[in-house]
Amino acid sequence: ALRRRGGRPQLPPSPWALPVIGHLHHLAGALPHRAMRDLAARHGPLMLLRLGGLPVVVASSAAAARELMRARDLDFATRPVTRMVRLAIPAGAEGIIFAPYGEGWRQLRKVCTVELLSARRVQSFRHVREEEAGRLVRAVAASATAPPVNLSALLSAYAADSSVRAIVGSRFKDRDTFLGMLERGLKLFAKMSLPDLYPSSRLAMFVSRMPGRMTRHRQEVVAFMDALVQEHEERSRASADGDRDEDLLDVLLRIQRDGDLQFPLTTDNIKSVVGSDEIWPYHAVQDLFAGGSETAATTLEWIMAELMRNPPVMHKAQDEVRRALAGRQRVTEDDLGDLHYMRLVIKEALRLHPPVPLLLPRECRRTCQVLGFDVPVGTMVFVNAWAIARDPSYWDMPESFVPERFQDGKIDFKGTDFEYIPFGAGRRMCPGMAFGLVNLELALASLLYHFDWELPVGTEAAADIDMTEEMGVTARRLQDLLLVPFVRMGRTIKRVEC
Numbered sequence: 001a002l003r004r005r006g007g008r009p010q011l012p013p014s015p016w017a018l019p020v021i022g023h024l025h026h027l028a029g030a031l032p033h034r035a036m037r038d039l040a041a042r043h044g045p046l047m048l049l050r051l052g053g054l055p056v057v058v059a060s061s062a063a064a065a066r067e068l069m070r071a072r073d074l075d076f077a078t079r080p081v082t083r084m085v086r087l088a089i090p091a092g093a094e095g096i097i098f099a100p101y102g103e104g105w106r107q108l109r110k111v112c113t114v115e116l117l118s119a120r121r122v123q124s125f126r127h128v129r130e131e132e133a134g135r136l137v138r139a140v141a142a143s144a145t146a147p148p149v150n151l152s153a154l155l156s157a158y159a160a161d162s163s164v165r166a167i168v169g170s171r172f173k174d175r176d177t178f179l180g181m182l183e184r185g186l187k188l189f190a191k192m193s194l195p196d197l198y199p200s201s202r203l204a205m206f207v208s209r210m211p212g213r214m215t216r217h218r219q220e221v222v223a224f225m226d227a228l229v230q231e232h233e234e235r236s237r238a239s240a241d242g243d244r245d246e247d248l249l250d251v252l253l254r255i256q257r258d259g260d261l262q263f264p265l266t267t268d269n270i271k272s273v274v275g276s277d278e279i280w281p282y283h284a285v286q287d288l289f290a291g292g293s294e295t296a297a298t299t300l301e302w303i304m305a306e307l308m309r310n311p312p313v314m315h316k317a318q319d320e321v322r323r324a325l326a327g328r329q330r331v332t333e334d335d336l337g338d339l340h341y342m343r344l345v346i347k348e349a350l351r352l353h354p355p356v357p358l359l360l361p362r363e364c365r366r367t368c369q370v371l372g373f374d375v376p377v378g379t380m381v382f383v384n385a386w387a388i389a390r391d392p393s394y395w396d397m398p399e400s401f402v403p404e405r406f407q408d409g410k411i412d413f414k415g416t417d418f419e420y421i422p423f424g425a426g427r428r429m430c431p432g433m434a435f436g437l438v439n440l441e442l443a444l445a446s447l448l449y450h451f452d453w454e455l456p457v458g459t460e461a462a463a464d465i466d467m468t469e470e471m472g473v474t475a476r477r478l479q480d481l482l483l484v485p486f487v488r489m490g491r492t493i494k495r496v497e498c
């Protein structure tokens with residue numbers, strides 16, 4: 001396929017490069033999705049960058065995304081496993097996010113959709129979400145005595161607590177250690193280090209501190225997983241409750257133990273799928289935590305910031321929630337069905353602030369053509385979902401927060417409208433969409449129902465709210481969101497005194 005134009009491949013266009021670092025200098029000083037959008041404006045919707053020694057193709061239009069994730073989805077259905085990821089995760093134990101395309105990933109993906117993230121399972125954690133949303137409301141109310149409230153911190157706690165409770169249960173005694181380990185692991189995996197940028201360089205391996213950190217993380221995980229799995233197995237032997245109280249790790253261990261699935265999968269299959277390494281359940285649960293926690297916290301923060309900047313939208317959303325829930329003491333999931341406008345608000349926030357702006361990287365499995373260019377096997381691929389969702393060729397007033405643009409229901413995030421793909425598309429699309437959305441809806445409805453919100457002293461105008469992003473595990477706010485809540489009790493609104 002690469003034998004074109006007299007034997008030379010027609011690669012996608014690239015900016016000018018420097019020796020050794022390639023195009024890295026073009027990304028310096030800006031967040032990757034922003035720098036890549038600016039480069040794409042000059043070099044086109046499919047461009048080839050060399051990041052150190054790593055070839056990377058970036059897709060920046062709906063047409064390019066459609067080709068990669070629909071027409072050629074199978075050719076791009078694998079994830080790159082960098083040297084650092086491989087140090088932390090042995091082959092066969094990658095979990096779901098990092099799993100290369102193949103039988104192992106396919107089976108785990110089925111476990112995800114049929115068991116872990118199915119509608120039934122999402123429903124089974126309803127009480128966890130409602131309790132955690134209640135805890136969030138109480139925490140906001142309690143902090144309201146000394147405003148402003150650091151809403152970012154409270155939302156992070158809400159998202160992390162509800163995820164960890166779903167994954168390992170509320171009775172797990174080393175929960176805080178587990179949470180700390182997951183958060184450290186996520187930060188390590190989110191970084192591109194020297195050995196990743198120069199995959200064949202021994203020097204990069206030698207000078208970087210990442211290999212040591214990854215190895216220590218793996219050792220920590222192995223030690224911890226033993227205790228975690230043992231505790232869960234003892235509990236499941238002691239319990240006669242069937243699966244009534246199962247957390248996600250219980251489900252994974254049950255599947256490993258019994259092959260108890262709706263599709264034929266024996267214990268032996270599972271072992272070969274997940275490898276015999278004892279840390280496989282860890283990476284599966286880490287993926288669920290990665291998927292569930294940061295994405296929810298980040299999105300909720302952006303939604304609240306956008307609502308503060310757009311008072312008419314805030315009033316309309318509050319009006320809807322308060323009308324639908326009139327007289328209720330607290331918000332439950334039964335109440336969410338009628339909140340149409342609030343759902344448009346969430347959609348619009350996911351358009352302007354997709355928490356995973358470049359989606360998760362894919363890798364080309366087979367040399368092929370995209371938009372008429374040759375993409376060589378082994379190339380890493382990013383889809384700039386953030387840039388596409390702000391492209392004026394698809395969106396009117398793309399930088400403005402206008403939930404009504406989704407009112408006619410023509411565009412959705414289910415992976416078929418490629419100008420709007422916050423959850424990705426194709427075979428590797430996010431399997432946790434339903435799980436994620438219900439988490440967002442319950443927390444948001446609670447914040448809108450119970451509180452009125454004002455800007456802290458010193459932030460006089462809504463336009464002064466700092467909207468700068470930073471890139472960590474997700475594209476979140478650089479500054480914590482500080483707001484002043486007023487508890488709304490019936491018709492009177494007063495600052496809480498406790």
Ligand code: HEM
Binds near residue numbers: 098293
């Ligand atoms: C607002 C919420 C969320 C957003 C915006 C989001 C976004 C994404 C994106 C962009 C991808 C990559 C898709 C691709 O490569 O095409 C992804 C993959 C994934 N997400 Fe989510 N996600 C969310 C919530 C969740 C939740 C709640 C879970 C699980 C509890 C989850 C689990 C996963 C997993 C396991 C993958 C990897 C799938 C694979 O590689 O086959 N996500 N997510």
